[in-house]
Each structure stands twice: as C-alpha cells, then as structure tokens.
Amino acid sequence: MNKPSTPDLIRQVASHALGAAEKLLPEWLPEGKRNGREWVALNTARGDRQAGSFGISLDSGRWNDFADDNAHGGDLVSLLAYLRGCRQVEAAQEIDQRLTLGFFNSTGIDAQQLEQRIRIAEETRRATIQLEQERLQQKQRQAANQAAKLWQMAKPADRQHAYLQAKGVQPLRLRQLSQGRLLIPLCWDGHLVNLQIIDGSGTKRFLTGGRVQSCYSPLGRISEGCRLYVCEGWATGATLHVHTGSPVVCAMNAGNLKPVAIAMRERYGQSVELVIAGDDDRQTLGNPGRTAANRAANAADALVVFPDWPADAPIELSDFNDLDVWGSQHRKKQP
Template identity: 50%
Template sequence: MVEALAARGITGLAIRADGEVHRFDAPDKRRGNLSGWYVCPTPEVAVFGFWHTGEQQTVTLAGEHDPIAAEQARQAAERARHERDAQRQRDHAQAAKTARRLWAAAQPADHAHPYLQAKRTAPHGLRQQGDVLLVPLFCEGALVNLQRIHPDGGKRFMPRGRLKGAASLVGRLAGAGRVYLCEGWATAATLHEATGHPVVAAMTANNLATVGRALRQRLPAEVAITVAADNDHHTEGNPGITAGRAAAQAIRADLTWPRFPCPGCACTDFNDLARCQPIEEGAA
C-alpha cells in the first residue's frame, strides 16, 4: 500500500488498518482537496482511490486471488463510497445555508457593475455583495449555490456547493411557449434580452443534460425547449456543441449555437456574438 501510494507521489501517510475511511490530498489537486481515500479492513488488505478521477485500486498481501481479501476489499470500497456521499450531502447543505445567508444580505446588483457593463446586459435580478455579483443557483426551487463574479470577470462557485442540476433563470417560466437552456449567465441574459423568452443557465456544458431533464419534467409538454449551446470552435471536439447536442437529444429539444462572423476571434457563446455583431431578430 505504501509503495503503491508512493508510486503516485503520495508519501508520509501513517496507514491505519482500522477499517475506517481515511482521506488524504491528491497530489494533482489543490492543497486540502482530500480527494484521495483509503480503507484497510485488515493489515493484509487495503483499498485506495481518488474521487476526482474515480480511480480505485486494491492492494492485498494475501495474493490477488484470495476470495476473502477480495470480499473485504469490496466492502471497504462500498463503505468509502457511502461515506463520500454522506460527506457530500453535508457539504452541499452547509454551502446552501451560506448561500442563502449571503443572498439575503446582498443588495440588488448595480447596472454599472463592470461585469454587466462588459457583457452589456441588465442585472436581471442578480444581487451584489460589495463589488461581487451573486448569481443565484436553484435546484428544485431551493437556492443551493451562488456563482460569485468579481469585477475582473473571475468566477467562483461556493466551495463544496452543489452544482449538478443547479441552474439560474433569467425571465419567468410561467406562461412561456419556449424556454432556452444555455451554459453561462451572461449568455442567458443576452438570449433573454434578444428573444423575450425565459432562459435557464446550467453554468457548465456538463450540467446541460441534468438541468434539461429536470426542466422537461417541470414544464408542460407543449412548451418547447431550445438548447443554445456554446460554440467552442477553437477547442478540439467542440465540448459546447457536443454537450448541447447530447442534452437536446435527451430531452427532445431543439438545438442552436452561435455562428460567428469572426472565425479567428475568441467568441464562444451568444453573448460574445451579440457583442461581436448584433443578434438578428429571431436568429436565436
């Protein structure tokens, strides 16, 4: 076990064979990440892994094909998974509590905030704490996280807050005939301003499908959904369009993405497009 960990650049751990789940810092992530874990149910069996990669490895002194050791290892890994899920829930609950407190204490966002000016959008219900914009992220109707946007455009979610399935809404869903689903908040604001339709911002490409499924369940069947993907035309595999297409297929939504008149520029989303060239009525 010590050798197996050392091979991954992890040294100096005092391994305890007590059957408990122990966590440690993965070397490829920030200090304090605690993404690594191990369990030693007996001195002969150890299981370790990394949550951020999903990697898991069993080390047995008794030999690879010892069925008792294998069963102990399986149970140990199960225990680690269970503990991770419980910890994640506690983290999400704590972050949500902090988010609600910050949100309640914040002021309506200033139209003149540098980020809103740079993106040329109205605040649409965002709030502001000092010079930091707060984008509220909801899940099943509850505020669960905030995206904090600094004047220089730097963005941070709440540490250890829930992201999967969380989204921000620009406009109102009630009575809408069509709803747009996109990644970033500024894109959502621009699409809403250009089309008048409500827009749900899932924050990341990876989150589009999860948010899309929840949206499809929540909306009446006759409401159309359009996924407005980012066009990451400079990134191999175009992750924006790839994830957008997958989300659209999963919920039978329409799909659109920005076509840029500027093949050499860094534009990727509909907000960039609006500032590169005005969106034509109905083009979105």
C-alpha cells in the same frame, strides 16, 4: 488450489484502486481538482487546453470525456490504460505496484481467497461512500444556508458593474455585495442552493461545498407552452432572455448542460419547447461546447441551436453573448 485468472486480478486491483482514488487521480491527472464526488481534469491523452469535459467518479470509478465518444470506461484500471496507452493488465500491474498490493506477485492466493478479499473491499467501499455522501449533504446544506443569508443581505446589482458592462447585459435580478461582488443564484428544484460570485475582475467562484450539478440560474418565468432555453453561462442566458423574451436556465458550465436539460424535461414534461443554446468552442479540440449541447439535446428530447457566425467574426468567439457584444461593437464602427 485454483489460481485466480487475470480478469479476476484486474477486478481486484480496480476495487482497491477505487478506495485509493483520491491518492491516485492527483498523480495521474495533476492539473485536475475535486468537484463534489468527481475528479475533473484536463484530458492529457488528447491534449486538452481547458478542463470541464473530462471527469472521473470517485464513487464508481466510471470516467468519461463528453468531447470524445471513444473516451469512457467503468473503472480506474481502464482509465490508467487509456491515459498510458497500454493494455489493462499492464495498467493493473502498475497500480498493484503503486499500492503495494502484491496480487500479481502472489503465488499462494486462490480464487476463493481473492473473491473474499473483493467482497470485503466492496463492503468497505460502500461504507466509505455512504459516509462521504452524508458529509457532502451536510456541506451542501451549510452552503445553501450561507447562500440564503448572502442573498438576503445583498442589494440590487449596479448596472455599471465592470462585468456587466464588459458583457453588455443588464443586471436583471442579480444582487451585489460590497467590493463589487456580483451574486448569481443557483437553484435546484426551485430552491436557492448555491451562489456564483463574480468579483470586479471577472473571477468566478461558487460557495465552498455548494451543490452545482443539476443546478441552474433561472431567468424569466417558465409557463406552459413556452420555449425554454438551456445554456451554459449567465451572460449568455441574459443575452438570450433579452433578445427572445423567453425564459432561460443557465447551467453554468458545459458538463452541467445534460443534467439540467434532463431535470427541466422531467419537471415540465412536454409542456415546454426545450431548446439547448450551445456554445461553439471552435478553437478547442473536439469542440466540447457543441458536443455537450448535442448530447444534452439528445438526452432531453430537445432542440439545439448555436451562434450563426458572420464570415468576419473572430474565431475566438464561442457563445451567443460573444456574438452579441462583437456585433454591437462592429455596428458602431460602421460608417
């Protein structure tokens, strides 16, 4: 009887761990949350202060922190090894014990039996993924229908809305529901699929189950030969659009910059000059805004720009809207 090798055992544990990902990841990264088919969390290994750059796929187990080029891996065993700072075999043994799999304690299992278990586990995983994808698509369709209804019943946004006043921007084409709820449209392939809702206190949320990845909020008309900016937040996009006159698509967060930039390049090809207008998170370890913008630019063959900070600009400012608001207030104080 041929005993399975250590790499075989690790591979088997990784396969079973993926099936239990929604149980394990909240234990390893309790500050995280599920976002579609991804677990987004603070990277505890490098002392993250804000979630957004660190994500783990619930379908494949692949994980990546775009704020750290060395933080990535292909399965949940490598993830736990990274989080614990240990060898993969030690991480596999911990998962083996947590899930009571017994692979590292078993003496009767041979390589052929192990391969059969791996095949069965993989078939089960694929069936589970397909079912989850069908459920996700159904939720996205429902959210898109809800978005269309809310957009239809909403009125043009009030330029005196507290959020717009704080950001120093005009409502442009935003709409507004009762109780001061602003609606920011999210599109995919030119169609409304989701909304970001901002209440009077500035709290933001998307429609439950709505698609976000690769989606964007458009400002202005995209035409052949134009300069097209891709940025994170809507207020930043509104600032860029007004000051440059160019169209802008807002990706809504740093993790979505690259997917949106690639989608724009695929849709418009070289007929537009694509420019990533990145955030500059100077106070955050690894500067995830700058890192995400550079990666998006490289992936989409685009230019990249960042705010040009005056010497006396406060360090907590991070995007083009911050710079514009601070600049306006600063000029008012000048004698």
